Amino acid sequence: MSRPSDKVLERLFRLHPKKIDLSLDRMTDLLAKLGHPERHLPPVIHVAGTNGKGSTVAYLRAILEAAGLRVHVYNSPHLVRFAERIRLAGKLIDEDTLFQCLLDCEQVNGPTPITYFEITTAIAFKAFADCPADVVLLEVGLGGRLDATNVVDQPLSTVITPVSIDHEQFLGSDLGGIAQEKAGIAKAGVPLIIAPQSAPAQAAILNYADHVGAQVTDSDSWSVQATEDGFTYQDDQGALSLPHPALNGPHQIANAGLAIACLRHQDPFSLTAAHYATGIASANWPARLQDITGSRFGKMLPDGSALWLDGGHNPAAGQILADNFSDKDDRPLILICGMMASKDTTGFFAPLKPHVAKVYGITVVGEDSHSPDNIVAMADSLKIPATPAASAKAALEEIRATYGDTPVRVLICGSLYLAGQILVDTDLLPT
Structure with a gap:
């Protein structure tokens, strides 16, 4: 309204x-x-x-x-x-x-x-x-x-x-x-x-x-x-x-x-x-490794999965995320990433490479962002498996279809603008 x-x-x-x-x-x-x-x-x-x-x-x-x-x-x-x-x-x-x-x-x-x-x-x-x-x-x-x-x-x-x-x-x-x-x-x-x-x-x-x-x-x-x-x-x-x-x-x-x-x-x-x-x-600060497993997007994933949202978008943020996901966890880590065109996507992905099973590249709607294909190309350059997706929701649907009942860890990341769109889509408005 x-x-x-x-x-x-x-x-x-x-x-x-x-x-x-x-x-x-x-x-x-x-x-x-x-x-x-x-x-x-x-x-x-x-x-x-x-x-x-x-x-x-x-x-x-x-x-x-x-x-x-x-x-x-x-x-x-x-x-x-x-x-x-x-x-x-x-x-x-x-x-x-x-x-x-x-x-x-x-x-x-x-x-x-x-x-x-x-x-x-x-x-x-x-x-x-x-x-x-x-x-x-x-x-x-x-x-x-x-x-x-x-x-x-x-x-x-x-x-x-x-x-x-x-x-x-x-x-x-x-x-x-x-x-x-x-x-x-x-x-x-x-x-x-x-x-x-x-x-x-x-x-x-x-x-x-x-x-x-x-x-x-x-x-x-x-x-x-x-x-x-x-x-x-x-x-x-x-x-x-x-x-x-x-x-x-x-x-x-x-x-x-x-x-x-x-x-x-x-x-x-x-x-x-x-x-x-x-x-x-x-303390409360949305879209900073925010656990949204209980949201409607999280409920699209297999039981035992986890879903996080993070707006970090530079190489230092990639390192912070890599440190967070460096602990032993048998559940594969999958990134759904949308990023502004001015950002260093390769630098963001590089520290995460040892921990990531796959990247889905998406658009940040309404913003000057990297195309899904560009994000995939940058992940590919680091030999991280990647594929484009029409949206975060479409990526989650594909993850569920691919992994069936196997629990996964999913991080939606790369942009605060994208994070805002996800918060709207999941009815998790900041207060």
Whole structure:
């Protein structure tokens, strides 16, 4: 069902360039016309990085909410509905508030050229400034230094998740250069919490942080260790024994640890061990190794099968998935993959090769994606058996026909846009 906000968003798509154009001039001009809402926010935690940004924000939010705090969140992109990008004091922005913010921003901007991400970020700032809360969690869209979110002069803290190569058409393919761009959110005198990084990324981040005078806390200052019942977090304040993270995959211990490090090294909120434990066990972030076995798609598979959904789309994400599926399991692993045309499909598949029995290539409907035949060709180049399919549903039907009653593991992957379509098809809308 169409909503009034949808019509305004459609106008923005038509009237303003959708293409990413990294600059802060347009953003600062629009915010000035709006009365500088970015200067009237609750304390801000600003998060950049390549992989793990959304998961880290999800843990931050869950921990803070476990302490009874009101948390604003800005994420991108959305999976199904635009409102997923903006969470006001714990709840997705309601239609009336979103519609009014859209109208206000559209009116003051007028015909001035601006990107879609810039104007939607301005909408988030306006909504955050108008609604009381205790903290804002602000996720960078792309890069950091010139990202539209990088207009808060004095955040409470800044965070950089693991940096790897992605969005080469905008950030280039030099890892040190990419890391330096992401480090651009660092501010003088503001804590900068850094996840474990490759040597080139670490050097670039530390160099930039030193240049601006940020207060660095890197991964030498804390550690995480998996245990039978969950994991242990350790820093100079002591140890926390924590449950298994709510999000699937061994990498989520590192994401949870980064969130804890951020809050432990800059804690005006008086958090307790119970707040950390409750938050870690209750975080929610769809399409990140999301178990959808119980959905109608999952029920198409043989008994004893498992079905996951993941929006990862770069080589680092492929490695994370490979690590998750490296444990011994007699059930064959099958990928149903749709991927945007700008993404490195071969690099994504390469770490997964030892674990995958077959790949089905599909289209991401309505997007500039690789064709199923292209995906098959890239899998074939790695000697991974592959075949095209008309859709995820068609691939699942073929898997059932091929394997009969033999249990299988199936991962639908390769794109957040595809993940959003699957969530719609399975009635698993984000809340």
